Amino acid sequence: MFGILNTAHRLVGAVFNIPSTILNVLSQQLLEPQPKLPPTVDKINLKQWDKGIFTSELNNLALYPRQLSLSKATDGNPESLTPPVDNRNLIEEGTYHGTQLALTEMFDRIENRFASFFDVANLEPTIPQLIDHETKKILYRFQVPGSDKYPPHLNLIPPADFVPLWDIFNVMRLADTATLIPQIVPTFITDFLHGKPEDATSIAQIEQIDKEYRREKKDIYVDPNIGDRVDWYTDAVFAQQQFTGANPATITVAPIEWVKQFKDAAAAQSNKRVLSLLTSADPKSLYIQDYSYFRDAINVAPDYLMKSDDGTRYACAAVSLFQLNANGKLHPLAIVIDYKRTMNNSVVIFNKTLQPRSSVLARASDPEATDWPWRYAKTCAQVADWTRHEIAVHLVNAHFVEEVTIVAAHRAFPTDHPIFRLLEPHWFKTLSLNAAARFILVPNVIVDLVGFTSDQTYAFVNDAYARFNWTENYIPNDLPRRGFPINDLTGQKGHNYAYGKNMILLWRVLSTFVSSMLAVHYTSDDQVANDQYIKDWVQEMRSETGGNMKSFPFINTIKDLVDAITMCIHIASPQHTAVNYLQEYYQSFVINRPASLFAPPPKTLAELLRYKEDDVLRALPVNRPREWLLSSHLPHLLSFRVAEDQNLINYAASLWNLYKKKDTPAITAAASKLYEDLKVLKELFKKTSDEMDDKTVAYDVLDPNATAVSILI
Numbered sequence: 001m002f003g004i005l006n007t008a009h010r011l012v013g014a015v016f017n018i019p020s021t022i023l024n025v026l027s028q029q030l031l032e033p034q035p036k037l038p039p040t041v042d043k044i045n046l047k048q049w050d051k052g053i054f055t056s057e058l059n060n061l062a063l064y065p066r067q068l069s070l071s072k073a074t075d076g077n078p079e080s081l082t083p084p085v086d087n088r089n090l091i092e093e094g095t096y097h098g099t100q101l102a103l104t105e106m107f108d109r110i111e112n113r114f115a116s117f118f119d120v121a122n123l124e125p126t127i128p129q130l131i132d133h134e135t136k137k138i139l140y141r142f143q144v145p146g147s148d149k150y151p152p153h154l155n156l157i158p159p160a161d162f163v164p165l166w167d168i169f170n171v172m173r174l175a176d177t178a179t180l181i182p183q184i185v186p187t188f189i190t191d192f193l194h195g196k197p198e199d200a201t202s203i204a205q206i207e208q209i210d211k212e213y214r215r216e217k218k219d220i221y222v223d224p225n226i227g228d229r230v231d232w233y234t235d236a237v238f239a240q241q242q243f244t245g246a247n248p249a250t251i252t253v254a255p256i257e258w259v260k261q262f263k264d265a266a267a268a269q270s271n272k273r274v275l276s277l278l279t280s281a282d283p284k285s286l287y288i289q290d291y292s293y294f295r296d297a298i299n300v301a302p303d304y305l306m307k308s309d310d311g312t313r314y315a316c317a318a319v320s321l322f323q324l325n326a327n328g329k330l331h332p333l334a335i336v337i338d339y340k341r342t343m344n345n346s347v348v349i350f351n352k353t354l355q356p357r358s359s360v361l362a363r364a365s366d367p368e369a370t371d372w373p374w375r376y377a378k379t380c381a382q383v384a385d386w387t388r389h390e391i392a393v394h395l396v397n398a399h400f401v402e403e404v405t406i407v408a409a410h411r412a413f414p415t416d417h418p419i420f421r422l423l424e425p426h427w428f429k430t431l432s433l434n435a436a437a438r439f440i441l442v443p444n445v446i447v448d449l450v451g452f453t454s455d456q457t458y459a460f461v462n463d464a465y466a467r468f469n470w471t472e473n474y475i476p477n478d479l480p481r482r483g484f485p486i487n488d489l490t491g492q493k494g495h496n497y498a499y500g501k502n503m504i505l506l507w508r509v510l511s512t513f514v515s516s517m518l519a520v521h522y523t524s525d526d527q528v529a530n531d532q533y534i535k536d537w538v539q540e541m542r543s544e545t546g547g548n549m550k551s552f553p554f555i556n557t558i559k560d561l562v563d564a565i566t567m568c569i570h571i572a573s574p575q576h577t578a579v580n581y582l583q584e585y586y587q588s589f590v591i592n593r594p595a596s597l598f599a600p601p602p603k604t605l606a607e608l609l610r611y612k613e614d615d616v617l618r619a620l621p622v623n624r625p626r627e628w629l630l631s632s633h634l635p636h637l638l639s640f641r642v643a644e645d646q647n648l649i650n651y652a653a654s655l656w657n658l659y660k661k662k663d664t665p666a667i668t669a670a671a672s673k674l675y676e677d678l679k680v681l682k683e684l685f686k687k688t689s690d691e692m693d694d695k696t697v698a699y700d701v702l703d704p705n706a707t708a709v710s711i712l713i
Contacts, residue, residue: 045217049101061091063183077147078156079438091185099185100633107637111436118432123154133414140410142546149458150438151400151465152547154407154431182444185626200622202613203233203591210589227589229696231360234368235353236694238378239322239330240496242289244692244699246586246593247389247579248499253483254286254321262321262334265348269605274333274350281323287330287483289320291384292339297463298456302341305600306451313596313627315451318377318384328495329356329693335377337608338601347605349377373611379619380601382593387450389579390595391457392464395437395446398576400461401468402427402711403434404547405568408540413533418521422514422565425651426572428710445630451596470551474567475507498688498699499578505684506574506702509677511566516670518562525557534561573648577707583635585697590631591620598624638713644705649678651709678704 038044074080094102118124122131122139131139143155200206210227226232242251254262259278266274278286294317295304306315316338324330334350336343351374352367363369406427413420442461447454472481479486479500488494489501522528534555541552555561587593599618602608621627644650656671682704689699700706 046098046101049098049105051105054102054105073157074144074147077143079143079148079150079153079435091183094185099629100636103185103629103633104637107440110440111433114436114439115429115432117156118435121156123156124427124429124432131415136415137411140407142407145545145548148438149461151396151462152404152407152549153400153434153438154403156435182448185629200617203616206591206622224585224697225589226586226592226697230363232589232592233375233378234357234360234366235332235351235378236329236356236360238381239332239356240694241586242287242322242330243497244499244694244697246582247385247393248497249393249478249575249579250385250388251287251289251322251482253284254288256283258288258290258319258321259283259286261343262348265334265343266350268343269348269350271350273354277323277333277354284483285324285326286333287322287324289318289322289381289385291317291388292319292336293317294384294387294460295340298452298459300456303345306456307453307600308451308596309453312624313449313451313598314600315387315596316380316384316601318381320381324493325356326493328493328497330496331356332378335374335381337377337380347602347608349373349605349608370613372613372616373608376608376611376616376619379591379594379616380597383451383595383597386587386593386595387452387460391446391450391460392467394576394579395442396461396464397468397473398571398579399430399434399437399711400465401549402430402568402571402576404541404549405571406431408537408547411540411546412537417533418518419534419537419561419565422517423568426569426710428646428712430572430711433711433713445634449595449627449630449634468549468551470549470567471553471563472551474563475503475570479504495688496692496694498685498692499702501688502681502685502699502702503574503578505681506707507566507570509674509681510569510573511562512677513670513674514565514569515558515562516673517667518558518565520664520666522558522561528558528561529556572710574702574707576711578701580638580713581701581706581708583638587635588632590628594620595627595631596621598627643712646709646712648704648707648709649675652678 115124119126122129141155142152143150145152200209207227210225214225214228226237229237231237242248263275263278266272266278294306294315295302298306300306306317307313317340319336319339320332321334322330322332331354332351333354334348337347337349340346352371361368368374405423409420409423415421442457443454447457450457452460471477476486479489484494484497484500486504489497489504494501522531528534538552538555539546541547541549553560553564555564597619598621599615602611621631652671652675656668656675659667659671662668685700685703686698692699
């Protein structure tokens with residue numbers, strides 16, 4: 001048989017002139033033993049639904065998007081349409097595994113549907129079209145302010161004289177596609193977590209179930225998650241997530257007034273140990289995660305109980321206080337579980353352990369494992385961080401802010417302008433992805449997970465946009481502003497803050513690259529100050545009918561321009577990568593970072609101190625299969641690894657190859673240096689990760705081979 005195969009391959013190679021090396025690889029692949037099929041069909045671990053079968057079942061269920069009247073859209077904005085609720089219980093019963101696969105397939109199809117519209121509408125064409133600048137201004141418009149519930153974004157439908165696009169949008173029924181997501185989730189999930197959710201009677205049982213899934217590599221549990229760690233619940237792991245977790249971008253040195261409030265709370269509780277520590281500590285060693293603004297953001301009273309429309313989920317405005325020791329170890333000292341304007345009106349709990357432990361204890365002898373009041377408080381902090389991270393840090397500060405720069409740039413620059421050409425590769429897929437998020441992700445996933453009402457969720461989105469400050473978030477400004485001086489990051493005290501250490505280096509590399517690319521066209525500040533297209537871009541970004549971003553700077557110098565362009569690339573590439581691609585690891589094990597509480601927070605410290613494991617369980621979605629499924633599956637949908645052709649390394653290599661034979665040595669040199677700098681960063685980032693105290697999980701999310709070139713998902 002082997003001789004026949006080899007003879008056949010030689011004949012094919014001779015006829016089609018295929019190199020022998022390729023033929024040898026093909027031969028080897030054919031000769032390799034194929035994996036055995038399971039003995040019976042019920043033993044197959046289905047990876048995805050057959051697309052034809054899935055389509056057939058959608059037809060069988062008559063699960064179609066409805067055609068809505070676009071004539072009812074406010075100011076011609078289709079995103080102002082609110083599809084009527086479809087309360088049909090189309091699927092009474094289904095499996096956890098099957099529903100996860102269905103969600104993945106449906107989400108992918110809807111995203112592709114939006115991408116198809118953006119292609120046909122020439123908003124994100126797969127084959128670029130020749131469009132003059134004036135036509136671009138008509139095609140790329142911001143929505144009329146106040147015409148929908150979102151911050152500034154692209155209006156999907158140009159003016160009325162572009163009638164065909166209205167017709168296409170209507171025929172594709174994009175406005176109602178969002179309603180398909182909740183309709184494919186069954187009323188009852190038969191095999192949730194190897195049994196009914198209400199059967200989970202302990203944290204240990206949830207941990208064991210996670211281990212069983214991971215051992216079987218079942219569903220979304222092929223990849224590791226934080227539940228793999230025996231110490232996932234500890235102070236050390238909770239603290240490390242502030243530095244290298246899903247949201248490493250908001251921990252801030254504690255303002256004096258916050259330290260005073262915690263001192264007063266310690267004095268009121270007669271907690272002399274904490275009071276002594278806070279009094280003697282270097283103020284620069286105290287840090288907070290501050291979510292106290294939540295009630296202001298959604299415009300409710302200080303004592304308002306934040307809960308969902310159906311009253312089953314609760315939010316909390318937690319505040320966590322940490323100490324960063326000289327050895328670089330971060331340790332949680334206190335948590336306000338739900339801040340209500342003053343400490344006297346809030347429940348404040350102090351950690352019994354005021355210094356980091358030197359080693360991990362066995363679970364049976366670990367006092368942290370059974371300190372349920374403190375574990376509940378950390379859960380509140382994680383719930384608050386989920387809300388801020390998912391809505392503000394990720395969705396708004398990355399996706400929506402970048403969209404504004406894209407629309408403004410399309411309106412301000414001709415396609416052949418050097419700034420437009422420099423930025424365009426970092427916009428791939430972003431506009432269509434964001435439109436799908438506004439139609440689908442927010443109203444049908446986020447709203448169904450958080451502890452706000454629907455209207456409050458949209459208020460929180462808009463508040464996040466209003467709070468975003470463009471120049472303050474330049475990494476050289478952001479890190480010192482938050483209490484991380486750049487020079488300190490290279491010492492022992494900063495060695496665990498891998499996000500900060502990596503990000504300042506990436507900013508410098510990108511800034512050098514941008515400076516080199518712009519130097520081809522701009523040699524003086526006067527050239528920048530007198531470029532009308534740059535002035536138009538600034539106006540589009542700052543205008544109340546445009547981006548409405550008053551923090552966007554006036555650009556008068558080459559440095560101003562380099563910083564602004566670097567920021568655009570930073571948001572689209574490393575920043576989004578850092579806050580997006582670790583979600584599956586930290587959030588698919590739902591009890592580590594729940595999206596909301598499922599019982600109201602305790603009203604007094606005495607009540608909290610009586611909490612046992614059952615009270616913590618009641619606050620988790622263990623008896624809410626739909627919320628558990630969405631909570632565990634959302635990070636899976638948003639965390640697919642970056643394809644090899646869509647990372648920063650490939651971007652640099654592509655740019656170099658494109659220009660290597662053109663008469664543009666400066667661009668070729670810039671691309672070559674970018675590649676070389678990224679190679680150096682790859683090794684430095686590995687060294688930084690290896691030097692962290694936590695050796696369990698490598699911090700490699702910003703590896704240039706894994707850093708997306710644009711907001712791709």
